[in-house]
Every structure is written in C-alpha cells, then in structure tokens.
C-alpha cells in the first residue's frame with residue numbers, strides 16, 4: 001500500500017469517467033483517505049461515497065474562487081489535522097482558434113486551469129510547511145509542450161504552460177520545506193472533457209501519431225499521480241511526467 005494512512009486532496013474529482021475520480025479510486029485502494037473537491041457538493045459527496053472503504057470526504061469547491069479554496073482547506077484540516085498530498089487536477093477546455101477567443105473565454109479557461117492551481121496550493125501550503133512535508137502534483141497537458149493542436153484552444157495551451165512555470169517555481173520555493181511540486185502532461189485521455197465534440201475522424205488521426213497506438217485512459221494518469229503522491233518519488237521535485245503514449249518524445 002503506497003499511501004497507507006495518508007490524506008490526499010484531489011480537485012475536479014467527481015466526474016465519473018474523469019482522471020480525478022480514477023485517481024481518487026486508486027489512492028483509496030492504496031490506503032489513503034481522500035478528499036474529493038468539485039463544483040457540485042452533492043456530486044462530490046456521492047463520488048466520495050463510492051470509494052473503497054475509508055474516511056473520505058466530498059466537498060464543494062470552485063478552484064477559481066480563493067474563498068472556496070480557503071474554506072475547503074479549513075474543513076479538510078479540521079477533519080484530518082493535516083494533508084500529505086494535493087492533486088491540482090480540476091480543469092476545463094474549449095476547442096476554439098486564436099481569433100475566436102473572447103475575453104470571457106480567456107478568463108474562464110485561465111481562471112480554472114491556472115489561477116485554480118495557485119489558489120488551492122496557497123490554501124494548503126501553510127499546513128504542509130508547518131509539518132515540513134507534502135507533495136503537490138499539478139495537471140498540465142501535452143498541449144502546453146507542443147502548442148495545442150489536439151483539442152483545446154491556444155488559451156488552454158497557455159494556461160497549461162503557465163501551470164508548468166508555476167509548479168516549477170513553487171518546487172524551488174518550497175523544496176527547503178520538504179514540499180515537492182511536480183506536473184503531469186497527459187496526451188489525449190478518454191474522459192468526458194471533450195463533451196462529445198471529439199469526432200471519430202479526429203480520434204483516428206490522433207492515434208496515428210501515438211507510438212503506443214492508443215489513446216490514454218484515466219487510470220494511466222492516475223498511476224503517474226500515485227507515483228508523485230507517494231514516497232517512491234521522494235527525491236523528485238520540479239519534474240514534468242509525460243503520460244502521452246509517445247505522442248511527444250522530446
């Protein structure tokens with residue numbers, strides 16, 4: 001059991017086919033108490049109720065709201081006393097081109113994908129620093145590394161590239177406190193984030209460019225998060241782990 005008696009908080013984890021929920025299931029099966037954060041309280045609670053037995057919580061938290069993040073941290077810390085791992089997983093995307101990005105779309109995509117990583121990290125970092133222990137894993141994307149071209153628009157690429165910079169800077173700042181901060185950069189993973197807008201033709205085109213010859217599934221990314229949350233990665237910080245089947249080899 002890689003996470004026996006550990007407490008892990010995962011944002012964006014109530015979506016049944018999503019990466020966050022797959023991560024919550026895996027972490028719980030590895031002995032962790034899991035806090036599921038998502039927009040809808042009922043959905044978060046129900047998702048927590050479906051996890052393998054343990055002391056799990058489901059809380060409402062819009063990661064783009066500083067107040068929500070502070071509140072979620074206060075509730076979590078009141079319940080468990082501390083956390084060991086934070087998974088900044090929540091995200092949204094939008095398939096538009098540069099000239100079609102309006103100010104509202106820019107704000108929405110940047111707020112959830114990038115600002116949310118800052119706010120939720122800020123909410124939990126002080127308690128991690130007090131214990132001189134913690135692991136934070138942040139969701140970026142292959143879109144950040146190769147300039148999109150898969151599904152999300154340029155604002156999504158920009159937000160996910162911002163996550164890489166933010167995570168590396170936090171890794172540098174909090175390393176002396178024994179807090180590790182790393183990122184994952186998945187390729188195309190079969191979840192509901194594409195909202196039914198991924199055509200079969202586009203899917204086949206994408207698979208042609210993947211050496212492992214398949215799209216990823218949520219468990220592929222959950223396994224990388226598990227590695228980063230556990231002590232197996234005790235000497236790894238500021239790193240970026242590709243989970244893309246070889247779609248981008250660099």
Ligand code: NAD
Nearest residue numbers: 012014015018019062063089090091141186188189191193
């Ligand atoms: P998903 O839509 O299944 O899950 C995203 C979850 O985030 C949902 O449960 C949603 O309710 C939640 N969420 C959205 N806005 C939120 C907010 N403001 N506050 C809190 N929660 C919020 O999609 P997924 O594919 O599992 O995505 C998880 C993460 O992986 C996202 O950050 C996404 O950008 C990233 N990602 C996905 C892929 C892919 O191909 N699916 C590839 C690379 C990166």
